[in-house]
Each structure stands twice: as C-alpha cells, then as structure tokens.
Amino acid sequence: QLQLQESGSGLVKPSQTLSLTCTVSGGSIRSRGYSWSWIRQPPGKGLEWIGYIYYSGNTYYTPSLKSRVTISVDKSNNHFALKLGSVTAADTAVYYCAAKGPSSALNFWGLGTLVTVSS
Amino acid sequence: DIEMTQSPSTLSASVGDTVTITCRASQSIIPWLAWYQQKPGKAPKLLIYRTSNLESGVPSRFSGSGSETEFTLTISSLQPDDFASYYCQQYNTYPNTFGQGTKLEIK
Numbered sequence: 766q767l768q769l770q771e772s773g774s775g776l777v778k779p780s781q782t783l784s785l786t787c788t789v790s791g792g793s794i795r796s797r798g799y800s801w802s803w804i805r806q807p808p809g810k811g812l813e814w815i816g817y818i819y820y821s822g823n824t825y826y827t828p829s830l831k832s833r834v835t836i837s838v839d840k841s842n843n844h845f846a847l848k849l850g851s852v853t854a855a856d857t858a859v860y861y862c863a864a865k866g867p868s869s870a871l872n873f874w875g876l877g878t879l880v881t882v883s884s
Numbered sequence: 885d886i887e888m889t890q891s892p893s894t895l896s897a898s899v900g901d902t903v904t905i906t907c908r909a910s911q912s913i914i915p916w917l918a919w920y921q922q923k924p925g926k927a928p929k930l931l932i933y934r935t936s937n938l939e940s941g942v943p944s945r946f947s948g949s950g951s952e953t954e955f956t957l958t959i960s961s962l963q964p965d966d967f968a969s970y971y972c973q974q975y976n977t978y979p980n981t982f983g984q985g986t987k988l989e990i991k
Binding site: 802811812813814816817825826827828861863865868869870871872874875876877 | 885918920922926927928929930933934939971973975978979980981982983984985
C-alpha cells in the first residue's frame with residue numbers, strides 16, 4: 766500500500782518560488798504504469814490539477830500554470846517534487862501529492878500541506 | 885481544456901435516502917471518469933474509477949454510470965459517514981480537470 770507525504774515551506778513570500786516534496790513509501794517511484802501528480806485546493810474552493818510526472822520521466826502541466834511550474838522525480842530518494850515560481854496570493858492553497866496506478870485514477874493521496882503566500 | 889460541470893452544488897438529504905450527483909463533460913471522455921469523496925480537512929478519497937468501477941474497500945452503496953458526456957454517482961441508503969463533498973474528474977485528456985464539487989448535507 767503506497768503512502769505519500771508532502772513536505773516543504775508553509776509560508777512563501779510573493780514573487781518567490783514555492784517548493785514541495787512528496788515522499789513515497791510502501792512502493793517504488795520507479796514502478797511501471799504509475800504517474801505522480803500534484804493537485805491544489807484554495808481555502809474553501811474546489812480541486813485544481815496542477816500536473817504530473819510519469820514513471821518514465823514524461824511530464825504534463827496544466828496550461829494556466831505551465832510557465833511557472835516544474836515537477837521532477839528523485840528516483841534515488843523515492844520522492845517527487847513541485848516548484849512553482851513567481852507566486853502570488855492566488856497560489857495560497859492546500860497542496861496534495863497523489864499517485865495514479867495502472868488502470869485506475871488517483872488512488873493514493875498525501876495528507877496535504879497548506880502553503881500561504883504572504884509577505 | 886475539457887470543462888466538467890457538476891450538479892447540484894449542494895444537496896440536502898437524510899440518512900437512508902438515495903441521492904444522485906451528475907457530472908457533465910464538455911466533450912466525450914468515456915470511460916475515463918472518476919469520483920472522489922472529501923471530508924473537511926482531509927484529502928480526497930477515490931470512490932469510483934473508469935466510470936463504474938468501485939475502488940477496493942468502498943461500500944457497494946456507491947455506484948457510478950455514464951455515457952459519452954454525462955455521468956452519475958449514486959449513493960444508496962445514505963449513511964451518516966457519507967455526508968461530505970464529492971468531486972468528479974476526467975482523465976481522458978490533459979489537463980485532468982475536476983468538477984466544481986457537490987456538498988452533501990444532512991437535511
């Protein structure tokens with residue numbers, strides 16, 4: 766059973782870069798057929814899918830964030846990461862990492878971490 | 885992007901009721917539609933994937949169905965634990981968009 770855990774800075778200043786890591790346990794991030802996603806949820810609002818990285822290293826980002834976002838994988842440490850640059854208050858949200866298994870949807874989620882953008 | 889429109893936004897029901905939540909896609913996504921349940925302060929939990937497949941461990945009172953662009957989540961015999969928010973998500977095309985959510989409240 767996969768377990769995911771987000772970590773990183775909970776407070777980021779405007780115009781700086783938000784950096785989060787998702788540590789995967791109970792399985793390998795190299796597992797074939799898995800993709801590793803980031804999703805966010807502004808306070809009191811719905812879910813927004815940010816992007817994903819496939820086990821092969823291929824990535825896809827939602828167009829509205831594409832110019833500011835990078836998702837990467839650290840296979841040796843079994844984690845994947847999110848960087849979001851030039852943040853504003855609109856990027857304040859709970860950020861979740863999640864895994865999509867073969868023939869499934871997002872079936873494993875981290876607990877989520879609140880990131881606040883404020884000076 | 886594929887737009888996902890969920891209805892209703894809020895639904896009031898009682899324990900024992902059967903309720904249906906609808907999700908409409910702006911283009912065909914069949915069968916790549918999932919449903920999630922989210923409780924306050926918690927991460928979403930996968931209920932249904934590929935339109936009608938029940939995730940392991942999810943009670944059988946949850947069921948999903950759908951056609952090309954219209955999908956439904958049905959919860960039969962509502963239990964107290966079912967009062968939560970529900971989201972649909974299409975994963976046919978990137979970006980994998982979510983519906984805006986339905987809050988299921990106790991009447």
